[in-house]
Amino acid sequence: EDPVREARFQARVDAEEKIEPNDWMPEGYRKTLVRQIAQHAHSEIVGMHPEGNWITRAPSLKRKAALLAKVQDEGGHGAYLYAAAETLGVSREELVEQLLNGKQKYSSIFNYPTLSWADMGIIGWLVDGAAIMNQIPLCRCSYGPYARAMIRICKEESFHQRQGYEIMVTLCRDGTPEQKAMAQEALNRWWWPVLMMFGPSDKDSQHTDKSMRWKIKRFTNDELRQKFVDATVPQGHYLGLTFPDADLKLNEETGHWEFGEIDWAEFKRVIAGDGPCNRQRMKQRKDATENGVWVREAALAYAEKRKARRDA
Ligand code: ACO
Numbered sequence: 001e002d003p004v005r006e007a008r009f010q011a012r013v014d015a016e017e018k019i020e021p022n023d024w025m026p027e028g029y030r031k032t033l034v035r036q037i038a039q040h041a042h043s044e045i046v047g048m049h050p051e052g053n054w055i056t057r058a059p060s061l062k063r064k065a066a067l068l069a070k071v072q073d074e075g076g077h078g079a080y081l082y083a084a085a086e087t088l089g090v091s092r093e094e095l096v097e098q099l100l101n102g103k104q105k106y107s108s109i110f111n112y113p114t115l116s117w118a119d120m121g122i123i124g125w126l127v128d129g130a131a132i133m134n135q136i137p138l139c140r141c142s143y144g145p146y147a148r149a150m151i152r153i154c155k156e157e158s159f160h161q162r163q164g165y166e167i168m169v170t171l172c173r174d175g176t177p178e179q180k181a182m183a184q185e186a187l188n189r190w191w192w193p194v195l196m197m198f199g200p201s202d203k204d205s206q207h208t209d210k211s212m213r214w215k216i217k218r219f220t221n222d223e224l225r226q227k228f229v230d231a232t233v234p235q236g237h238y239l240g241l242t243f244p245d246a247d248l249k250l251n252e253e254t255g256h257w258e259f260g261e262i263d264w265a266e267f268k269r270v271i272a273g274d275g276p277c278n279r280q281r282m283k284q285r286k287d288a289t290e291n292g293v294w295v296r297e298a299a300l301a302y303a304e305k306r307k308a309r310r311d312a
Helices: 003-014 027-046 048-052 061-086 092-100 118-135 144-172 177-196 208-213 221-238 264-274 278-291 293-311
Strands: none
Touching: 027 048, 027 061, 027 092, 027 208, 027 278, 048 061, 048 118, 061 092, 061 118, 061 144, 092 278, 118 144, 118 177, 118 221, 144 177, 177 221, 177 264, 264 278, 278 293
């Protein structure tokens, strides 16, 4: 601990200066960033699975091309975020290892199954919509490399959100009654898990106070969740859909949509590894890592050969 340096660091953060990799930073700040950025990167990578499941079954060439591009973007976001984490002195290999041994988390939302084509619409509209709500403020994160990575990621996320909502419009406004019912059924399954993406309520959040002081987070979990509900409910109504929440109502005075109690026991179960697809997702990641060993070995051998040739 070094109170003088810490005070100087906090003054820079308060003055909205960006902290860069070679700057002095408190150990807790570094740890918090590694934890959050790694968890974010893992989420992008694991997040490829639920939608990857539908690429071969997309209903048209246009839908397939858009879905393929989106899933590839997610892989790119993961790579980008691992690189941002590496500026904090950890290696990508270490981070992947921590995902595989369960020491680091990924977003709860990617432990739910994708059962119908409407889920592709819902994921774009709601999951990417929630991601944007959470990530736009991260473009102003005090840590420079993370903030800069988020700018490009948010641009791509907004394309993802639009393509998802457009699927929903097609199903709900132009579609058959069966297609609309499929969209409603998907909304019923996804709504509550999406609200859980924002993390525990403020009274239970362990990291928010510090992260706000360090300007890593700019809003609390509950603040972002409320912003998301306020933005999303009218979009659902435009689609002619209903939300699976009997307590959802507009408070005319505050202008906010009030909503029912989240099932926090479910949230805890899912992040502890016992959601509907946790085992399947982790197995897919382990298999992918093992099946990629020969590629990494070959790339390394090739790089060494080239270097030897250059040095000769
Ligand atoms: N899924 C899994 N774990 C979660 C979730 C969630 N939805 N929400 C919170 N947690 C975990 C936290 O990581 C923390 O556990 P840890 O100490 O082992 O890391 C614990 O629950 C307590 O939560 P908080 O104290 O509120 O944690 P934090 O301040 O980090 O806030 C949040 C959580 C809002 C998710 C934050 O980390 C964040 O903004 N992350 C960046 C965005 C991101 O990761 N998005 C991923 C999904 S979107 C996408 O990839 C398309």
